[in-house]
Amino acid sequence: xxxxxVITSGKGGVGKTTATANIGTGLALMGKKIVMVDTDIGLRxxxxxxxxxxxxxxDIVDVVQGNCRLKQALIKDKRFExxxxxxxxxxxxxxxxSEEQMKNLSDNLKTEFDYIVIDCPAGIEQGFKNAIxxxxxxxxxxxxxxxxVRDADRIVGLLESSGLREPxxxxxxxxxxxxxxxxxxxxxxxxxxxxxxLLGVVPxxxxxxxxxxxxxxxxxxKASRAGQAFRNISQRITGEEIPLMNLEANSGWLEKIKRWVxxx
Amino acid sequence: MLKELIKIKGTRNGLVFYFNxxxxxxxxxxxTLIEKFQSANGFFANARFIISPDxxxxxxxxxxxxxxxxxxGLVKSANRVVKLDRITDRVNTQTAVxxxxxxxxxxxxxxxxxxxxxxxxxxxxYVKGNAVILGDxxxxxxxxxxxxxxxxxxxxxxxHAGSYGDDTAYVMAFRLRPTQIWIADKVCRAPESQFTVDxxxxxxxxxxxxxxxxxxxxxxxxxxx
Numbered sequence: 001x002x003x004x005x006v007i008t009s010g011k012g013g014v015g016k017t018t019a020t021a022n023i024g025t026g027l028a029l030m031g032k033k034i035v036m037v038d039t040d041i042g043l044r045x046x047x048x049x050x051x052x053x054x055x056x057x058x059d060i061v062d063v064v065q066g067n068c069r070l071k072q073a074l075i076k077d078k079r080f081e082x083x084x085x086x087x088x089x090x091x092x093x094x095x096x097x098s099e100e101q102m103k104n105l106s107d108n109l110k111t112e113f114d115y116i117v118i119d120c121p122a123g124i125e126q127g128f129k130n131a132i133x134x135x136x137x138x139x140x141x142x143x144x145x146x147x148x149v150r151d152a153d154r155i156v157g158l159l160e161s162s163g164l165r166e167p168x169x170x171x172x173x174x175x176x177x178x179x180x181x182x183x184x185x186x187x188x189x190x191x192x193x194x195x196x197x198l199l200g201v202v203p204x205x206x207x208x209x210x211x212x213x214x215x216x217x218x219x220x221x222k223a224s225r226a227g228q229a230f231r232n233i234s235q236r237i238t239g240e241e242i243p244l245m246n247l248e249a250n251s252g253w254l255e256k257i258k259r260w261v262x263x264x
Numbered sequence: 265m266l267k268e269l270i271k272i273k274g275t276r277n278g279l280v281f282y283f284n285x286x287x288x289x290x291x292x293x294x295x296t297l298i299e300k301f302q303s304a305n306g307f308f309a310n311a312r313f314i315i316s317p318d319x320x321x322x323x324x325x326x327x328x329x330x331x332x333x334x335x336x337g338l339v340k341s342a343n344r345v346v347k348l349d350r351i352t353d354r355v356n357t358q359t360a361v362x363x364x365x366x367x368x369x370x371x372x373x374x375x376x377x378x379x380x381x382x383x384x385x386x387x388x389x390y391v392k393g394n395a396v397i398l399g400d401x402x403x404x405x406x407x408x409x410x411x412x413x414x415x416x417x418x419x420x421x422x423x424h425a426g427s428y429g430d431d432t433a434y435v436m437a438f439r440l441r442p443t444q445i446w447i448a449d450k451v452c453r454a455p456e457s458q459f460t461v462d463x464x465x466x467x468x469x470x471x472x473x474x475x476x477x478x479x480x481x482x483x484x485x486x487x488x489x
Contacts, residue, residue: 150385150403150404151385153384153385153402153403153404154384154385154386154404156384157384157385157386157387158386160381160384192418193400193402193403193420195382195399195400
């Protein structure tokens with residue numbers, strides 16, 4: 001039986017879709033059979049981030065309404081045999097799917113896949129309720145901004161009251177230099193407020209923008225630091241214990257010598 | 265059985281009138297009120313009164329009711345109606361969890377309600393009695409108690425102690441960094457500066473003003489138990 005993960009945040013634009021694409025791909029890289037489900041009906045974009053936009057024939061609404069079989073709507077990834085995408089509908093809205101239907105869908109997918117990664121829409125309305133209906137574990141994404149943390153707190157509360165205890169936290173787009181200067185909330189500040197377990201910290205990285213636009217998730221880029229962070233996160237999801245990466249590590253050799261000199 | 269249309273409660277600020285506008289129209293309520301005054305034989309004379317805001321009466325209807333009250337010798341209280349007075353009815357009906365699943369009502373059996381969890385943004389807790397929270401109250405969360413509030417953690421949200429008008433109530437927290445503190449009908453907000461202290465504090469009313477002071481267990485008057 002597979003595991004159903006929902007990636008959520010409350011606030012928009014913090015990187016739910018990017019996280020979903022990267023965690024999904026990260027798990028696929030590890031050889032797991034995974035499916036990503038886009039529940040952002042009406043504003044779908046997981047397919048764009050994955051570079052699979054032109055392969056969509058049927059979508060999630062077609063599946064739950066019985067217009068097609070589940071197998072027909074699943075899009076096989078162009079890079080990995082073991083990775084699939086169930087796209088959202090673009091023409092309907094969030095009410096086209098009910099919580100009950102989402103639960104059934106998750107149960108069906110669970111028999112086929114090791115991991116089901118659900119991309120949740122922003123907000124706390126029907127779309128959010130649908131996304132978490134079938135989920136067993138939740139991952140909350142936030143950025144080091146008070147507004148995002150506030151919304152994440154709200155989401156954690158809602159998740160807890162709907163039975164998704166102990167959600168895990170991803171802090172996205174952190175900038176160590178700014179944290180050092182005291183201009184940005186630190187990891188510790190955020191954890192102190194949210195009081196949930198940390199799944200990973202993703203540094204702010206321009207390569208994510210590039211890879212998102214290309215439809216190639218950053219995890220596949222060996223040189224990308226954000227990609228490395230997402231690979232670690234994927235490994236932690238499978239139960240491996242991976243230490244947090246050193247955010248300050250700068251890859252330049254000059255930096256390395258500088259650090260070595262200051263250390264001794 | 266006919267539902268009670270009018271409830272009268274005595275508080276420090278005088279009598280509070282609650283009108284059940286859900287089960288009766290205005291005429292009916294008005295007549296019941298007059299009946300009540302007539303049968304009371306001047307019992308209410310010279311008492312201060314407030315009309316609870318928890319009803320669907322419009323300002324004209326409220327004026328009529330106030331006039332009736334004044335006719336029977338009551339005196340309109342100058343006190344502002346405490347914002348959270350409206351919870352009284354709902355707390356009394358002992359509904360533990362409301363329909364929207366976010367606002368929760370608790371009633372202390374003896375002295376206090378103990379909550380062992382974090383209160384997060386968007387969650388509201390109403391307690392009849394004292395409230396003790398083993399956890400944090402995060403920004404965006406609200407906690408109101410008719411008695412005092414004690415947070416064994418960091419208080420970052422909105423706290424309302426003495427929500428029925430008890431101005432001896434206090435708010436205490438290991439780290440008191442609230443967005444707002446209400447005690448009875450007084451309110452104060454956090455200063456704009458980033459100044460914070462790292463020891464437990466108590467907020468209480470002194471000379472009609474909410475003040476914060478370090479918590480000292482030896483001062484029994486602070487704890488007021």
